[in-house]
Amino acid sequence: MPNNPPLSSNIHAPSHSDAIFSQKGYSSPICEQNDGFSAVLLENMVAISLKSRTFVALYEVKANKMNIAIIKYNAGNIASVENAMKRLGVEPVVTDNVELIKKADRVIFPGQGEALSTMEYLRARRLDEVIVDLKQPVLGICIGMQLLCRHSEEGDTPCLGVFDVGVKRFEPKSHEEKVPQMGWNTVENTKSDLFEGFEKPEFVYFIHSFYVPKCDWTIATTNYTLSYSSALHKDNFYATQFHPEKSGKVGERILKNFLDAVH
Amino acid sequence: MLAKRIIPCLDIKDGQTVKGTNFVNLRQAGDPIELGKLYSEQGADELVYLDITASHEGRKTFTELVKRIAREINIPFTVGGGINELKDVDRLLNAGADKVSINSAALRRPELIDEIARNFGSQVCVVAIDAKCEDDTVHENGDPRIDGDWVCYVNGGRVPTQYRLFDWAKEVNERGAGEVLFTSMNHDGVKHGYANAALRRLSDLLTIPVIASGGAGTKEHFRDTFLNGHSDAALAASVFHFGEIPIPQLKQYLHKEGVSVRL
Known part of the structure; x- marks a missing residue:
């Protein structure tokens, strides 16, 4: 070997x-x-x-002559991303090995979890430094997106800072607005190659209690208590608040677009 | 806008769906994955797979099935049935389930909810409540059993407990459940509509989403539980399995009636 x-x-x-x-x-x-x-x-x-x-x-x-690394850390839902990649005919590797992550053609930073404990886990393994230095296309999903921001109100946690914006908690304005937001909502005002082929607001699946406000890197917005960033893009970093791996055919299209991304 | 969810529920015994279906286009009518895929393609927003097997061997079969579902289905799915302790939750989430639904185990030992929330996050923890209203008074608006004494039951609705629906639901919420799935035993199987008055009271009481279960017989029943019952999602089994209400038509109808759905 x-x-x-x-x-x-x-x-x-x-x-x-x-x-x-x-x-x-x-x-x-x-x-x-x-x-x-x-x-x-x-x-x-x-x-x-x-x-x-x-x-x-x-x-x-x-x-699909491409290596996909899915970052393994203490967040849930990682196997779902692995399964979604396999359905696209790609065999990803789920790893916390720094060299394998650095060498991959695409890196996915997925997960469901809590900001403070996940950041502590990443720091303990120096994955925080590795992630911000990546040059290939990177896709953060859900907590992965929030961790790519500067800071999260969840646990008052300093995050990775790729996107210089703070993550906030939803403040429901009516009793109909439950926290977490759980279910299918639309992504609107989409731009960037991540949403290639999107002609109308499409439904994708969300589960989250914290959100990223609209900012310079917003490439899609969603309405829930307010209009916020449901996707971000800066240089080689892409991120979605929703779960493309659980969003049916629409989600598959987004994942394919990410694999095709040239950034 | 966040869509109201339509959730078909599949009962599984020894790895096969229990209730017959009249979908002629399925290769194998009893195959839970074929059926799940069909529902997913028709526009179901989530799926619930309920293991009604009693034996230890059956549990293993179900876990294997969950792995296959996770590989093949691209929308979120919840599994329930026979979950008694944290290690059952761990086993099913590891197999790829997005959420677990607990029922009797939570009433026997409510701390299980806190443990699931702490170990895996609130979003994976659905607490199912089977309750029966002991007061048979029909309200003047025709909606039966509004404010009576709703008693929570365990063991598939066979054994009454000391718990009352609204107190228990509030406790479940505070302990960190992500959703409540409420089945009215008075309404279940009758096909006269969901228990909307109780559902509305639940929805007003809780800060987490409420899934209505029990009583769906017509498209109007779904509309009513969303518009009058303030339910966040509606679960049904036989009306879907027997093709009485095709999901695409149901969603078109709900859309026309002003309910936000994913089309």
């Missing part, structure tokens, strides 16, 4: 097709439980058989 496995592809392919991948110059790493891009590079091997399934797998690899 090489120390620095090639990261050209991390599709979980059937083993009989390994030879085909290497013949075409792809590696076919097999993602194991240990969070590594445990790659198996089978060079100089000839194709054994050309089953139709192999062709399908090969085209998928071409289309």
Whole structure:
């Protein structure tokens, strides 16, 4: 096993097709439980058989020849993002390994959780420094988005500061407005390539008690007690307050747009 | 605007849906995943899978099923049935459920709610309450059983407790539940509509969303629970399973009637 496995592809392919991948110059790493891009590079091997399934797998690899790292930390809901990526035909790696995160083509910073304990966890592992220095497209989801901001009212927590804006708690104005906001709401005023193909306000799934006010980096707004930022974009950093991995076909489109992002 | 949610509920025994369906286009009518996907495509906003298996073996089968659902369904889903302690919650969330629904276990040991909220976050904790109004007086507006004594039941509605609906719901809210799912035993299965007076009182009393359950028979019943009962979501089983109310038509109807729904 090489120390620095090639990261050209991390599709979980059937083993009989390994030879085909290497013949075409792809590696076919097999993602194991240990969070590594445990790659198996089978060079100089000839194709054994050309089953139709192999062709399908090969085209998928071409289309998604990309390493996706999902940051593993003490937040919930991370497996949902992993499952959503797999439904798109991409095999992500869920990891807190700094090198794997740095090398990935796309990084997803997902989760449901609480600001103070998650920030403490990230700091203890120096992931806070790693995340802000990333140069590839990064997608923060829900608490991931809030942690990318400067500060959160939740636990009075200093956060990562990629977006220089403070996270606030919803103040319900009527009894109909429950906290957390839970359910489907629309994203409006969408801009940025994250919402490529959106022609009208679309419904996406939210669960949150804290929100990011509208700011210079707002690329979508949603109304709940007030109009706030449901998505942000600055340089290589994208973030959504809603859960694209739980938002049906609309969410899948957003995740695909993120994979296609050139920033 | 936050949409009102439509939630089909699927009863599962030994890994299969229990109630028959007349969906002819399903490959396997009893397959919970096929049915869940169909509902998702039709516009269901969430799904509830209720394990009604009693045996230990059945529990394992259900956990495996939850893993498959998480891989294949791209909208949020809640699982319930047989959750007695924190390790059951951990097992089902790890399998990929978005939320768990607890019922009898919470009434037997209310601290379970605090523990779930603290360990996994309020958003995963749905507390289901089965209650029966002991007062059969019909109110002058035709809405039965408004302010009577609502007694909470355990063990699938078989055993009454000392708890009263509104006190218990308030306690559940304060202990950190994310949602309340209220089933009126008087209304369940009768198809005369939801217990809207009690639901409205619950909604006014609580700061968390309320899911109405029990009594759906027509499209008007859904409208009424949203507009009069102030419910945040409506759950139903047989009207969906038997195709009596197709979800797309229900949503179009609700939209026309001025209810905010995801179309």
